[in-house]
Amino acid sequence: MTDDEVSSFDDSLTHFVLFSYCDPMAFEDAVKESKWRKVMNEEIAAIEKNNTWELIELPAGQKTIGVKGVYKTKLKENGEVDKYNAHLVAKSYKQEFGVDYRKVFAHVVRDDTIRLMISLAAQNSWPIFQLDVKSSFLHGDMEE
Incomplete structure (x- = not known):
């Protein structure tokens, strides 16, 4: 875009x-x-x-890892705000493999949940645009 094209915008909020x-x-x-x-x-x-x-007592000789808030504004296709998201995440960059943890887990959605949502939509003739997961948690026992 040239400078002339930019200055020709009628809507001053565009900038x-x-x-x-x-x-x-x-x-x-x-x-x-x-x-x-x-x-x-x-x-x-x-x-x-x-x-x-x-909440538990920190075991002797162990260090805390800490958490961080991650904030994200989700927008619709037209640029309007769809929703705001805030997630509390562990500061995993402060962890050391073999010391602070031994296994790696990934957050996943259960296939049953997705099948249920698609089934409900089909039975009720609901359109599906996207499927957002509000919260996902690990389903494993951790000792670390």
Whole structure:
């Protein structure tokens, strides 16, 4: 695009579209806005509902790993905000294989869940555009 083409835009807000959706990089930034606090609370509620973790004493000689919030604005095809996501993730880059963990797990959706959703959609003539997973958790016992 040439400078003349850029300056010919009638809508002055067009130039701000690049700056309209800046996701927070840190908890301190996210907590200042109610939309991010809401999705952070939903994430913690899902973690608690699924009994994903329990608070215990740190074993002697072990170090904490820590967690980080990851924040992402999901947009529709037309650029409008679809939803806000906040996820609490372990700082796995601070872990050492053989010391902090021995196995690697990946979050996956159960095939039964996908089949159930597609079956319900087919029975009710619902259109399917995409399937989002609200929360995914590992289904293995971990000792680390």
